Amino acid sequence: MTCCKDNGNCRSNPTLPINYCQWDLLYTENPGPGQHYCHCKYTAKPVQLEDLDITLAGLILLNCCTLGPAEQQAIKMLRQYKNDYLSHNTKCGITKPEYDALWPHLTNFVLQLDPSRQDELVRIKNRPMDEPLCTKYFIDLLDVHKQMDQIALTVQELNSTFQILSTTVHGLNMSLQGIGWNIHGSFQE
Numbered sequence: 001m002t003c004c005k006d007n008g009n010c011r012s013n014p015t016l017p018i019n020y021c022q023w024d025l026l027y028t029e030n031p032g033p034g035q036h037y038c039h040c041k042y043t044a045k046p047v048q049l050e051d052l053d054i055t056l057a058g059l060i061l062l063n064c065c066t067l068g069p070a071e072q073q074a075i076k077m078l079r080q081y082k083n084d085y086l087s088h089n090t091k092c093g094i095t096k097p098e099y100d101a102l103w104p105h106l107t108n109f110v111l112q113l114d115p116s117r118q119d120e121l122v123r124i125k126n127r128p129m130d131e132p133l134c135t136k137y138f139i140d141l142l143d144v145h146k147q148m149d150q151i152a153l154t155v156q157e158l159n160s161t162f163q164i165l166s167t168t169v170h171g172l173n174m175s176l177q178g179i180g181w182n183i184h185g186s187f188q189e
Helices: 020-026 054-064 069-087 096-113 115-126 131-188
Strands: 027-029 042-044
Touching: 020 027, 020 054, 054 069, 069 096, 096 115
Parallel strands: none
Antiparallel strands: 027 042
């Protein structure tokens, strides 16, 4: 797509590596005339680093910064660990041996990107489970438990429905066999 105002400096890439929620976090659409998808219609929002999750921060680093191969690999590995052990973890936690094996890798990747975080990593590792964090985990676990109860109830309802359907199909099958027998019998006569 060409720009509505400045074709020489404003170009649209065919695909963006971010999703709509990430785009909305970073940009706001300006009202007024012009093509909807033109870059001139958008203004960057004042975003703070803490507003970005690791996925979006990684995408920005990988697509907007000049990084060496080691930094690129560190970002990719941190994102992979986040996906494997946080976002897509079906066990809702990790074991102590898993944690002990992961922590050195995580700290190595973080320090590779920002060596000034050493003290912060030590503080994070040694911090006690404070009450707000414990309360948050408790509420999150209650929400998961509620969702699991709802899923179990739905499965029970589906099971009952399937049993009724099975009985009905069996009854229809028996009726059809009976009709077939009578037709067969009448043909013989």
